[in-house]
Amino acid sequence: MLPIYFTIINLTTFLIYGVDKKKAIDDKFRVPERVLIFFAVIGGALGAFLGMRIFHHKTKKKKFYITVPVFLVIWTVLIIWGYYQNHHIVVTEYTYQNDKIDEKLDGYTIVQVSDLHNQSFGFNEKTLITKIKEANPDIIVVTGDTIDSAHGSYKRSLDFLKEINKLAPVYFITGNHEKWLEKKKPEKINAFYKDIKEAGINIIDNETVEICDTFYLIGLADDELGSEMLKKLTEDLPKDSLKILLAHEPKYYDNYSACGVELVLTGHVHGGQFIIPGKGGFVSPDFTFFPELYEGKHIYGDTTMIISRGLGNSLIPLRINNYPELVVVKLKN
Secondary structure, eight states, rough: OOOHHHHHHHHHHHHHHHHHHHHHHHTTTOOOOOHHHIIIIIIIHHHHHHHHHHHHHHTTTTHHHHHHHHHHHHHHHHHHHHHHHHHHOOOEEEEEETOOGGGGGGOOEEEOOOOOTTTTSSGHHHHHHHHHHHHSSEEEESSSOOSOTTTHHHHHHHHHHHHTTTTSSSEEEEOOOHHHHHHHHHHHHHHHHHHHHHTTTOOTTEEEEETTTEEEEEEEEEGGGGSHHHHHHTTSOOOSEEEEEOOOOOHHHHHHTTTSSSEEEOOOSSGSEEEETEEEOOTTTTTTTTOSOSSSSETTEEEEEEOOOOOOSSOOOOOOOOOOOEEEEEEOO
């Protein structure tokens, strides 16, 4: 979204400078100078600078030959900084210890991919895939919102899932964006589900998978997070087995804990989008300000919940002090 904005604002600014130059030549009504400066200030500084040079317009006026280059430098620095903030992936590693983890699971590694929202990390997601590969996962879990409902690329998501499936088995659950797409574009999202299944991706919405005789992986669809579905999925599981739940949203932690799962991997909140030192995440996707649950490890009785800050963005297209996060969980007996 931001690249589109900067493309449009700079092209518009460039054209306005050209139009104003022609009006000056023809001695017609002019664009006010404050308007020309305003467009440079709001992000069109490159268009203004090029317009001044190419059309030889306003190059001798101090307010232009000083202001426009200054804002060009400011916006260049901000764009580089913003790009780094939104594309520098950090890997957060957790060690999870529990008496139910036996020796054969000691060191077992789970990589969590959450809230990708079609964000691009290198050509064909190479940077992200390399980070996942370096973690040497035993399984990879995808906890929702791989696609964005507003600007989703099905092919990009499909290609990404195919590539990481070469590294380790992939288990996928839906987030709210996939569920929105089931209502908005059911044919396309159902075709996507079909394609990823055929590629070997395990979609485990409202399913329990036996990873081994002491470890069960449970997936909840986003529209069942607060329902009785989790109780149904867990009530017949062995009491001494490790139960790890994949659930897109953290706010239903009471339900997760009540059903006796030991570990929950979740996301959705994007780290609060802007992390303010001393205050935490600023806003959640449902516009709760300073949400309590936005990242990290949280313990509720015998249940531990880990919240990924996620990788991409949606409605708010910018992260500040909140690098995209890949979560790695190592089991320890």
